[in-house]
Amino acid sequence: MADTTRTSERRYGTRPTMKDVAARAGVGLKTVSRVVNGEPGVTPDTVRRVQDAIDALGFRRNDSARILRKGRTASIGLVLEDLADPFYGPLSRAVEEAARAHGALLIHGSSAEDADRERELVLALCARRVDGLIVVPASDDHRYLEPEIDAGVATVFVDRPPGRIDADVVLSDSFSGARDGVAHLIAHGHRRVGFIGDRLSIHTARERLRGYRTAMADAGLPVDERWVSLGPTDPERVRRAARAMLDGEEPVTAVFSANNRVTVTAVRELNGRARPTALVGFDDFELADLLSPGVTVIAQDAAELGRAAARRLFRRLDGVNEEPARVTLPTRLIPRGSGELPPPAGGPSRS
Amino acid sequence: MADTTRTSERRYGTRPTMKDVAARAGVGLKTVSRVVNGEPGVTPDTVRRVQDAIDALGFRRNDSARILRKGRTASIGLVLEDLADPFYGPLSRAVEEAARAHGALLIHGSSAEDADRERELVLALCARRVDGLIVVPASDDHRYLEPEIDAGVATVFVDRPPGRIDADVVLSDSFSGARDGVAHLIAHGHRRVGFIGDRLSIHTARERLRGYRTAMADAGLPVDERWVSLGPTDPERVRRAARAMLDGEEPVTAVFSANNRVTVTAVRELNGRARPTALVGFDDFELADLLSPGVTVIAQDAAELGRAAARRLFRRLDGVNEEPARVTLPTRLIPRGSGELPPPAGGPSRS
DNA sequence: CCTGGGTTTGACAACGTTGTCCAGGTTCTA
DNA sequence: TAGAACCTGGACAACGTTGTCAAACCCAGG
Structure with a gap:
């Protein structure tokens, strides 16, 4: 590729500017600007000449310069x-x-x-x-x-x-969503509901926990702190948390999982067990309806x-x-089966 | 808000420039630039003066101008x-x-x-x-x-x-992936395999279809064109396609779905049916393993x-x-159950 | 043929940064 | 102590665009 000195010709890695277009079209710089921006006050004939030059050179306006000039x-x-x-x-x-x-x-x-x-x-x-x-x-x-x-x-x-x-x-509305979800479980007969949440440094995690506690308190139910697990949402931690509250001395009969990542892991853990455990999760996720049972969720509208x-x-x-x-924004409870499972008959639901 | 005329003070909506910083620090413009970019050749003392001015004014370099100047x-x-x-x-x-x-x-x-x-x-x-x-x-x-x-x-x-x-x-490698997926179904005894794909204007769709045809041909199996459905991937179209090939005169016993959106809809349709139909889908998706049966897929590494x-x-x-x-990039077949279902016993698998 | 109004056009500065280059000061060496 | 070598700092142009403003042009009416 010959390195021509004619500045108006296209060279590799160098882009034509309005000045080049102007030179080629035989008009002033500002006229090119006007054409490029569709501003009025340019004769159709001039527009065409400029347009031809633009096409011939493959000119594309440099928005960096434009931004610098305009401020936006x-x-x-x-x-x-x-x-x-x-x-x-x-x-x-x-x-x-x-x-x-x-x-x-x-x-x-x-x-x-x-x-x-x-x-x-x-x-x-x-x-x-x-x-x-x-x-x-x-x-x-x-x-x-x-x-x-x-x-x-x-x-x-x-x-x-x-x-x-x-x-x-x-x-x-994390608070109301979580409260409603937990209340839903309580309404289906559960008295020992576990909560698996995110780290408390996250605002929504705090709110959802507050919703959980409120729902339990509203129903006059005590919360055993062994039922509450907070921390990072990696599968390992969540799995351990689920096992702990399901296999403990006073096992929970239902779990509220406080976000989609937690829910997915919780489903994995619960599905592998003999005794069915009710589950409501915060956040909807694709295919939640296709699992068996379908996963009841508190959906937010992302x-x-x-x-x-x-x-x-x-x-x-x-x-x-x-x-x-x-x-x-309000949340919506979507019942799909997992949240409507009753506690085990004759089990710990006796008061 | 008084509109002061002192240009070096911060006004709402106006950001300080290097010039302002230079004036405040009592140094030249270029020196500020040097400090901001960590270039060498500035006395520690000067650096501190400039840094103080930057902090006091809340200066932040304007990258638009930088970009214009540097080209990158x-x-x-x-x-x-x-x-x-x-x-x-x-x-x-x-x-x-x-x-x-x-x-x-x-x-x-x-x-x-x-x-x-x-x-x-x-x-x-x-x-x-x-x-x-x-x-x-x-x-x-x-x-x-x-x-x-x-x-x-x-x-x-x-x-x-x-x-x-x-x-x-x-x-x-859409072609090989699809071919392997369909061959997998054939290896499990299927002779009438359906294909639900995307519009043919999409390259991957063409390749996957080619993989399907190749697998069938390699096994010496004929392809009835009623088993092949191409078009947009909206659920309605995919549902109709699945129904047509499952309820027709010579119904397929297995389906290969050519991308994740199609697969999800196919699962929905197949799950509602009495007679189990084998399914392999192109693209992995979350929770594929949790469905029952788990969905066998050709996974690509996005x-x-x-x-x-x-x-x-x-x-x-x-x-x-x-x-x-x-x-x-190669694809990987992940067997999970749906792709290993045999054709109905005594059914159309007789040659 | 000239005046006046409108339209079309272009010269020039400015946006905020960085690269080039030179001036002035300091330190080191002969 | 003079001169070289070096270090620090600043003046100035340039990046490619747009806003301002004034010049040049056109045409109609007098």
Whole structure:
């Protein structure tokens, strides 16, 4: 490939600029800009000449320069815990659709539930000058975001509230959901209900535990602390927890599992046992209805979480200036069989 | 909020620049740049002064300007079909990890299996001057990408090959996988095997169909065209297809479903029937082992697809200049029960 | 043929950063 | 002590685009 010195010709790795287009079309720089952006006030004939030059050179506007000049990037950042978690699929998708509707691109990052990594990602996105941020918090202290928010980065938290700052947040009603799920088990005759949850550092985990305790208390039932297990959601820990509460001295007859990862492992453990144990899980998951018995769940609407967060975000970007608000979405109990199993006859359900 | 004229103070919606920092620290612009980028040749004392000014003003480097100046954006684009499809979760995740390891951010878009939308997204990413692109093609003509690739945008296709251009691509071995899956059914005594696939416009769909036909031919079995159903993967179409081949005159005794969406619907249909029908599905999915019977699948390694694509991409970004290559990853048959069901005794398995 | 109004066009600065290059100061060497 | 070598810091241009503003042009009406 001859390295020609004619600057207006395409060379490998060098992209033509508006200046090149202008030279080729024999017009001024600004006229090219006008054509590229569809601004009025250019003769049809000139438009055609410029268009031809654009096509001939394979010109594509450099949005970096445009962004620098205009100050707006038409992109929003989405930071969540793990892209591969099926719960976040519909949420991301909903945010993406909203972004698309507003002509914005989505920049994505997973925090892997690590506070430092969340911070690092969020600040990288701010350095890119994203117009807005949607964050599923991993950290419990978001004061580092204050200067950014002051500087005008619209920020909405979703699924969990931010720590130590006041900002928009969209949540599912974890407390009521868990309370309803546990009450459902109690209504089917259970008196000893186990709870397998996430680490207490996570807000939703705390709320769901509170829902569990409330439901038990409302029914006048005691909670044996051996029935409550909190910690990371890896299968090994969850398995051990399930075994402990099922094989102990006063075994539970039902289990409430506080998120989808826990539920899946719990199902695996319960299915292998002779004595059926009732189960209600927080979060719906695909194929829950096809298992036998079908898994009764407290479903949250992940897509709606994303939509609501995006709605809030774009309202702010459109200049609406309101106080930060908390939106709480209701959950839905979906009975499928596992939550309606009765306690073993003649078993510990006698008061 | 008083609109002070002191330009170096923070005002709402206006961010401090290096110039502001320089003024405040009493140093030159370039010195600030050096400190921000950790370049050598600045006295510790000066560094501290600059650092203080940065903290006081809440300065954060504007990456748009940096990108404009340097030409590299440290970001890569990922365009796939649907973020919410669980198959793409691990793939995205793997790409993200690789990006992170190389200090790059990930910009994300879903094509929704629409060629125009793919093109629009890809070109938007090119306008942003992403350093590289990873694309799950929805279109069958990617000539529109040629100028971009010539201009230096490293591009790797994944899961499906590009159309009408030569470029890197990472694929699962759909042909062999399907052939093995169908051979597995035949090995268990089936002679009438149905195939429910995706639209033929999709490369993997064609390959899997070819695998099916090859397995049947290799076993000397005829294929009745009523056993083959191709089309969109919505549940309604798949259900009808399954019913037709199961209730027809010469009903199939086994079904090969050519992707995860089809498999899930097929399981739903088959589970409701008295006569058990064998099933092997392409793509693994969560909980496949918990259904009864467990679903035998041809598993592809989605995460490895992503990793391999990212590896290829970053090799190119590191300057390695090779001919475009096709990488094909093997699939793995995972027997779980549904694929090992025998045909009904005394039924049509007599030759 | 000139004036006035509108339309079309282009020159120029600016966005915030980094690369180049040079000035001034310090330290070391002969 | 002079001169070289080195270190630190800053002035300036450039990246490719868009906003501002003024110049040039066109046509109709007088």
